[in-house]
Amino acid sequence: MKYSFGLAALAAACVLADEDACTCHTIEDVEAPVISPSTVTSSTANTTNVFAPAPAPGVDTHDIASVVPQTQVSLHYGSNLTTSATVNVTHTMKYPTVVLEQIASIVSVDCSSTSVAMTFNNSDVFDTTQAAWIADGTMVFITNHLGDCDPVLERGFFLSNSLSFNNSTLIATASSMKANVSSTAATTEITFGNIPTSDLAKRTSTITWDPSYSLTPAISLPADTTLYSYPPYLTVTADTASFASNFTFSGYLKYDWLALSLEDLYFDIDIGFSAALELTAEVAASYNQTFTYAPSSLFYDFTVPGILTIGPELIFAVDAEVYASAQTTLTTGVEVDLADGIVHVDLLHESNTNTSGWTPTYSANANISGMAEAQINPTAKLTVEIEISIFGGLIDLSTGLTAKPGFTNDFILTGNAGVDLTGYEDLTNNSTCANGLAIDSEFVFDLSAFATEWYSTDLYSVDVPILKKCFEFTK
Ligand SMILES: *[C@@H]1O[C@H](CO)[C@@H](O)[C@H](O)[C@H]1NC(C)=O
Ligand SMILES: *[C@@H]1O[C@H](CO)[C@@H](O)[C@H](O)[C@H]1NC(C)=O
Ligand SMILES: *[C@@H]1O[C@H](CO)[C@@H](O)[C@H](O)[C@H]1NC(C)=O
Ligand SMILES: *[C@@H]1O[C@H](CO)[C@@H](O)[C@H](O)[C@H]1NC(C)=O
Ligand SMILES: *[C@@H]1O[C@H](CO)[C@@H](O)[C@H](O)[C@H]1NC(C)=O
Ligand SMILES: *[C@@H]1O[C@H](CO)[C@@H](O)[C@H](O)[C@H]1NC(C)=O
Ligand SMILES: *[C@@H]1O[C@H](CO)[C@@H](O)[C@H](O)[C@H]1NC(C)=O
Ligand SMILES: *[C@@H]1O[C@H](CO)[C@@H](O)[C@H](O)[C@H]1NC(C)=O
Ligand SMILES: *[C@@H]1O[C@H](CO)[C@@H](O)[C@H](O)[C@H]1NC(C)=O
Ligand SMILES: *[C@@H]1O[C@H](CO)[C@@H](O)[C@H](O)[C@H]1NC(C)=O
Numbered sequence: 365m366k367y368s369f370g371l372a373a374l375a376a377a378c379v380l381a382d383e384d385a386c387t388c389h390t391i392e393d394v395e396a397p398v399i400s401p402s403t404v405t406s407s408t409a410n411t412t413n414v415f416a417p418a419p420a421p422g423v424d425t426h427d428i429a430s431v432v433p434q435t436q437v438s439l440h441y442g443s444n445l446t447t448s449a450t451v452n453v454t455h456t457m458k459y460p461t462v463v464l465e466q467i468a469s470i471v472s473v474d475c476s477s478t479s480v481a482m483t484f485n486n487s488d489v490f491d492t493t494q495a496a497w498i499a500d501g502t503m504v505f506i507t508n509h510l511g512d513c514d515p516v517l518e519r520g521f522f523l524s525n526s527l528s529f530n531n532s533t534l535i536a537t538a539s540s541m542k543a544n545v546s547s548t549a550a551t552t553e554i555t556f557g558n559i560p561t562s563d564l565a566k567r568t569s570t571i572t573w574d575p576s577y578s579l580t581p582a583i584s585l586p587a588d589t590t591l592y593s594y595p596p597y598l599t600v601t602a603d604t605a606s607f608a609s610n611f612t613f614s615g616y617l618k619y620d621w622l623a624l625s626l627e628d629l630y631f632d633i634d635i636g637f638s639a640a641l642e643l644t645a646e647v648a649a650s651y652n653q654t655f656t657y658a659p660s661s662l663f664y665d666f667t668v669p670g671i672l673t674i675g676p677e678l679i680f681a682v683d684a685e686v687y688a689s690a691q692t693t694l695t696t697g698v699e700v701d702l703a704d705g706i707v708h709v710d711l712l713h714e715s716n717t718n719t720s721g722w723t724p725t726y727s728a729n730a731n732i733s734g735m736a737e738a739q740i741n742p743t744a745k746l747t748v749e750i751e752i753s754i755f756g757g758l759i760d761l762s763t764g765l766t767a768k769p770g771f772t773n774d775f776i777l778t779g780n781a782g783v784d785l786t787g788y789e790d791l792t793n794n795s796t797c798a799n800g801l802a803i804d805s806e807f808v809f810d811l812s813a814f815a816t817e818w819y820s821t822d823l824y825s826v827d828v829p830i831l832k833k834c835f836e837f838t839k
């Protein structure tokens with residue numbers, strides 16, 4: 365079974381309101397070269413974060429009630445690296461179940477292929493247990509690294525069909541066999557992070573998303589990194605390029621072991637993204653190219669051994685469409701901040717997929733020298749891809765989010781085609797642009813969500829004119 369969904373943002377190449385004044389060339393998707401450089405400065409390295417069995421918060425292990433078998437059990441997992449993030453796995457069991465780690469009086473557990481022997485240190489608890497447990501029926505015991513019962517960092521499941529109690533040694537022995545989640549549970553729910561769901565309206569930037577799983581990677585390219593070079597036509601240099609991101613996610617999954625089907629699966633992703641880019645494109649002759657520069661991937665493993673592996677991957681990239689009709693130097697500077705992007709992606713119920721925030725703040729400038737009709741449309745892209753594998757590969761999921769704010773800059777020279785604009789500053793505004801330089805600059809940002817197998821939907825789109833002017837030659 366493979367599920368995947370993603371969020372992709374697309375930058376429109378060019379939108380012009382006043383088509384009489386200027387011509388607009390739409391640059392379509394081309395088979396763009398993808399360049400991977402060798403040097404990148406990164407504040408964060410690939411990390412692995414292991415979530416091990418942890419005590420359930422708020423459970424009093426001395427409470428005599430914890431010996432009573434239950435059909436719903438919640439098991440917790442915590443990380444020694446990320447104290448704010450927890451994983452809560454709740455099983456609705458087919459049989460009455462006891463979580464041995466929740467009984468303080470059980471001081472040791474010894475397992476074999478046919479038995480689980482539990483030693484108590486308190487005869488009152490032992491007597492109560494003897495009355496509560498089902499001596500001649502089916503029960504499930506869940507162990508947690510007490511003795512030889514389960515792999516390191518995992519819990520063990522044992523299916524018992526009879527029990528014996530030794531009043532002098534205070535040992536209860538189950539005649540049992542090793543089992544697992546799929547053979548003992550009816551449904552399993554996994555919650556990671558605790559962001560309240562279907563609660564998007566209440567969210568504001570002041571809410572603390574705790575506990576949840578957060579990453580704050582940042583990378584920057586060395587100054588004057590050549591992003592793309594296609595001699596002799598085009599060289600694109602990043603005078604500066606830096607990216608930073610805040611990324612927090614949580615999610616929920618419900619699996620039905622009887623029907624072998626996924627009942628529910630959603631993610632809540634909060635993201636902050638900032639990018640500063642300054643690009644120079646040197647075009648030596650009429651040229652038109654789209655390229656992608658993918659400087660870095662950062663992988664983060666979030667592992668609950670035996671249960672769940674989530675591998676967020678953060679990919680930063682720069683795209684640019686460059687077109688010029690003649691020899692030209694184009695520069696553009698872009699700063700974008702997305703402070704509070706929130707997405708709720710429901711894989712099974714498209715109508716619950718929702719987004720809020722994503723309000724960008726930005727500034728941009730562009731400059732041309734040369735004699736040309738030209739475009740430079742840079743986009744700074746952050747892709748968050750989440751790979752999730754559950755129950756040792758029973759469910760494999762790949763999911764993503766791409767935030768791709770872009771700027772389009774069209775420069776169109778009209779009239780005196782021979783005028784060299786280098787250093788030309790004495791320009792006046794003129795909407796007809798019969799004899800001058802038209803600049804049309806926009807901020808474009810689209811966000812769409814898709815669950816590959818099921819749906820694709822547009823979530824968010826903004827298209828803001830920044831500068832739309834005709835500078836007329838007055839010299
Ligand atoms: C640039 O190339 C693309 C794809 O090859 C084409 O669709 C587009 O029209 C070209 N742009 C200009 C301004 O020629
Ligand atoms: C992280 O791991 C991936 C795959 O193993 C590798 O391509 C990438 O360069 C690594 N990044 C860092 C910063 O170590
Ligand atoms: C966290 O736990 C893992 C696995 O038990 C261990 O290898 C690692 O050293 C621990 N890290 C810290 C910082 O305690
Ligand atoms: C764990 O999940 C179960 C079921 O969703 C819930 O009843 C329980 O309160 C949760 N526990 C914690 C500590 O979040
Ligand atoms: C039994 O063991 C638990 C956990 O080690 C301890 O808290 C408790 O005091 C012990 N009880 C007796 C009667 O020794
Ligand atoms: C209880 O355990 C002791 C010590 O192993 C053993 O001698 C005795 O026979 C056991 N009693 C029962 C009823 O099995
Ligand atoms: C062990 O103790 C329980 C509770 O006191 C009692 O019901 C049971 O009969 C005893 N078993 C034996 C073999 O004495
Ligand atoms: C779980 O247990 C059942 C019954 O013993 C077995 O058929 C199945 O292969 C086990 N699954 C895993 C993942 O170990
Ligand atoms: C999406 O969120 C907005 C507020 O952020 C809310 O008004 C709207 O009802 C939500 N839509 C759905 C389908 O939950
Ligand atoms: C990340 O969050 C911190 C603290 O809220 C904030 O100072 C920083 O500007 C954020 N960075 C981005 C890229 O959103």
Ligand SMILES: *[C@@H]1O[C@H](CO)[C@@H](O)[C@H](O)[C@H]1NC(C)=O
Binds near residue numbers: 731786787
């Ligand atoms: C535009 O580019 C020219 C030539 O490189 C330079 O002299 C001028 O200062 C630039 N203008 C701005 C506003 O960056």
Ligand SMILES: *[C@@H]1O[C@H](CO)[C@@H](O)[C@H](O)[C@H]1NC(C)=O
Binds near residue numbers: 793796797836
């Ligand atoms: C704008 O251009 C038109 C046509 O070239 C000209 O008639 C008009 O005077 C110009 N306006 C300004 C403010 O320069």
